[in-house]
Amino acid sequence: MALTKPTVLSAAGTAVGLALVFNPQSQPIISCFGFSVLGAVATFHMIPKMGPLFIKVGLSGKDLLKKEKKVLPETMGAVVGLVYMFCLFFFIPFMFYQYLVTETSGAGNRDEGLEITVDPGDPGTIGRTLTKFPHNKLASYLSALLSLQSMFILGVADDLFDIRWRNKFFLPAIAAIPLMIVYYVDFGVTRIVIPHFIQPLFGNKSIDLGFLYYLYMAAVAIFCPNSINIYAGVNGLEVSQSLVIGLSILANDILYLARPHNLATESHLLSLYLVLPFLGVTCSLLYYNWWPAQAFVGDTYCYLAGMVYAVVGILGHFSKTILLFFLPQIFNFAYSVPQLFKIVECPRHRMPHFNEKTGLLEPSKAHFTKPPHPVVAFVLRTLGKLKLLGVYEEDGKLVAVSNMTLINLALVLGGPMREDKLTTVLLSLQLGVGLGALIARHTIATLVFGYDNI
Structure with missing residues (x-):
């Protein structure tokens, strides 16, 4: 049987991935890139094979923004998450190769850097060695794996049992x-650097937040997964926004790693090790989720993607930079607050409305079951005049508004669009924000803080 083009490409990708993993220089970065390629190839093959099985057990959904309303496999994020976790598992010995081989006891010249401890008063110390193995880095890496595993399991549980939003928000x-x-x-550092122009007010270059800093990190961990999950509803958006955010983080890591003797090298190396394989599996998922979608990602992927970026921000000590890359998600969340907290009617699904006559997407509406409070009505009408909301009235009475999501706002501002064009517009916004955040982080931050801190 003749090999098809995808089979040839996959075979080539597997060969390249293995060559990179087992590179002659034993460089962890190159090996990590190899696992990224292998993860992409594995995901590319597993999704079409697992899709029918998922549909068979009821993990499926209709593509409501199409005329045909095809039934597609749901929860493909579970496949992606599984491949990603295995990539991280198998990468551990490659990540610590220089410590396992070069700086631990073994054959040849592998005793370099060892400190032999012998206490005559304690025979138990004879023969023991104290190596330079970085247990703190291994602990950080394993804690990341444990957190990602936990989020993966919780995401799958949400897809299986459809947990209510108020119950899963803090998971x-x-x-x-x-x-x-x-x-x-x-690490344990809870101090934050403050802008130099207000330092005289505090008499110091930084302030210690103490326990509040851990609450802040918990808030980042809550926000990142949930923000991607609510900024969804059209083909390719969840995956493409995650891809752009990941590329922005990767670019930020490279900017630091390119500097010789930088104090943040280890932190950004760890970030790169976690992000690269995720980008590999995400690229393959995007192939099947882009318009017209062949598979849905489910909540599992959204939670996992957000958690990956929360983890690298916390362990890499640049969580504030992560939030810069999440500015569209922050805006979408703030814009959605009136509906999320039931100030304005909130239907279960707020995805755009598909006009079957034109084949275009239009803003979906939230209809009022009772007249809104006069203050709320005034604010909504004001937003309508500013073109920040679709407002619909009958006989001078407010009967509906466009659902408060960035997706619907793009349709309010740009008019009806085809689904892929809408995703492209939102993706362009995400890309512009990522580039702007990188520029601001490495230019304006220097002016505000006096130096480009990590």
Whole structure:
């Protein structure tokens, strides 16, 4: 049987991935890139094979923004998460190769850097060695794995049991507990640098937040997964926004790693090790989730993606930079607050409305079951005049508004669009924000803080 093009490409990708993993220089970064390639190839093959099985057990959904309303496999994020976790597991010996081989006891010249401890008063110390193995880095890496595993399991549980939003909102904070414990033991810094122009008010260059800093990290862990989960509803958006955020983080890591003798090298190396394999599996998922979608990602992927970025922000000590990359998600959450907290009617699904006659997407509406409070009505009408909301009235009475999501706002501002064009517009916004955040982080931050801190 003749090999098809995808089979040839996959075989080539597997060969390249293995060559990179077992590179002659034994460089962990190159090996990590190899696992990223292998993860992409594995995901590319597993999704079409697992899709029918998922549909068979009821993990499926209709693509409501199409005329045909095809039934597609749901929860493909579970496949992606599984491949990603295995990539991280198998990468451990490659990550610590120089310590396992070069700086621990073994054959040849592998005793370099050892400190032999012998206490005549304690025979038990004879023959023991004290190596330079970085247990703190291994602890950080394993805590990241544990937090990601926990979030993965919680995401799958949500897809299976459809947990109510108010019950699952705080679950990421529970998944982040191992992360914060290791942060406390390993790093423990709770001081934040303040802008130099207000330093005289505090008499110091930084202030210690103490326990509040851990609450802040928990808030980051809660926000990142949930923000991606509510900024969804059109083909490719969840995956593409995650891809752009990941590329922005990767670019930020490279900017620091390119500087010789930088104090943040280890932190950004750890970030790169966690992000690269995730980008690999995400690229393959995007192939199947882009318009017209062949598979849905489910809540599992959204939670896992957000948790990956929360983890690298916390362990890499640049959580504030992470939030810069999440500015569209922050805006979407703030814009959604009136509906999330039931100030304005909130239907279960707030995805755009599909016009079957034109084949275009239009803003979906939240209809009022009772007249809104006069103050609320005034604010909504004001937003309508500013073109920040679709407002619909009958006989001078407010009967509906467009659902308060960034997706619907794009349709209010830009008019009806085809689904792929809408995703492209939102993706362009995400990319612009990422580039702007990188520029601001490495230019304006220097002016505000006096130096480019990590």
